[in-house]
Amino acid sequence: MTHTPPHIMIRADAFADLGGGHIMRCLSLARWLAAQDCRVAFACAPGSADLVPALARSGFAVLDAHGNRDLPLPDGWPARADAVFVDLYSSDASDEVALRARAGAVVAIEDLDGRHHNCDLLVDPGAGRSADLYRGRVPPDCRVLAGPGFALLRDEFAAARADSLARRARQIAPPRHVLVSMGLTDIGGISERIARLVVNALPDATVEIILGPRAPSLPALRTLAASQPRLELGIDVDDMARRMSQADIAIGAGGGTALERCVLGLPSVAIILAANQRPATLYLARTGALLAIDTIDAVENELPGLLARMTPERCAALSKTAASVCDGKGAERVGRALLELVNGNRPETRNHD
Known part of the structure; x- marks a missing residue:
């Protein structure tokens, strides 16, 4: 029988108030699947590719x-x-049932508490999560992959891990290079607020701000950078692992990007931008993998004090704990589980080793 490659659709959206993180993590999975000779395509809300340029140029x-x-x-x-592969906050089990008319298997990724799913494979990459949480909320034969080991991160983070950890083991000076990355869409224009706080709190540090081309903070940050030589802007960059590896500390959102920082052992302050980020971010804070700010409104009051606590000793402790959270190989693990599911459903592979 002639072999035909698996055809896998990814259903995910990006919106200005939601950000592009869902599509970015799905791209990590898509690239791994494509490298295994799968046919992969995206179905997204109109305008998603405009908000996430990496999707538009992905091929x-x-x-x-x-x-x-x-x-x-x-x-x-x-x-x-x-x-x-479904990565939608607004969907439910009935939507997944409907999607079965167009796909042989349904795989869902979850970040929220309490939802029920009708899927064959469920991925919950949150810190502190376990398969037991889904008893009675997924079909009995649904396989659940839970924990940061299944986070969908780009392979560049795993590739940069060893060098980044070695660099941090040698770091003995106070932070001199601060990376700020609050997401492509810069929700609420928060990047400008943080940039001003960090420039004032750490007068000897270079501050690198990463954001998307449509970020609301961008005009004000360009003006600030013109008069502040310690402020650098990176717009729609495609080498985040390298930039994180070179930073001494970071300030960023919760969610998947917090796990990127963990892979590289990057000491960080995570700011919770959305309710779904809160449980995992606070879990990481309780275990000593990062420092956390619970709401955007608390940034001005709390961030300067947290930065003052970033001594070399505190950074070393945060780095060690963060690095133990995950290794950056989650996309491969999820991809292999997805292909096992697909191959088990396909007639041409069902009776072959």
Whole structure:
């Protein structure tokens, strides 16, 4: 029988108030799957590729999806994809049932508490999460992959891990290079507020701000950088692992980007930008993997004090604990589990070793 490659759709959206993190993590999985000779395409809310330039230049087909149950397929694909990977906060189990008309298997990734799913494989990469949390909320035969070991991070982070950890083991001076990365969409224009606070709190440090081309802070930050030589801007960068590896400390959002920093052992302050980030971020803070600020409104009051606590000794302790959280190989682990599921469903592979 002629082998046909697996056809896998990814259903994820980006919005200005949601950010682009869902699509960015799905891109990590898509790249791994494509390297295994899978056919991969995205179905997203209109405008998602504009908000996430990395999706637009990824080379993957991007189709407009109108609603949680809409799953358009590229021309030339079979009538049903082998699987759909769903990364949507607004979907529920009934939507996943509907998607089965267009895909042989349903895989969902979850960051929220309390939702029920009708999927064959569920991924919850949150810190402190376990499969037991999903008893009674997924079908009995659904496989659950839980914990930061399954975080969908780009392979560049795992590749940079050893050198980054070695650099931190040698670091004995106070922080001199601060990386600020609050997400591509810069929710609420928070990047400018943080930049001003850090420049004032750490007068000897270089402050590097990473943001997207449509970030609301960008005009004000360009003006500030013109008069402040210690402030550097990185717009729509594609080498975050390198930049994180070179930073002494970081200030960033909770969620998946906090786990990127953990892979590299980067001491950080995580600012919770959305309710779904709170449980995992606070768990990481309790275990000593990072320092946390619970709300955007608390940034002005709390950030200067937290930066003052970033002594070499505190940074070393944060780095060691952060590095123990995950190794950056979650996309491969999830990808292998997805292909096991797909191959088990396909007639051409069902009776072969």
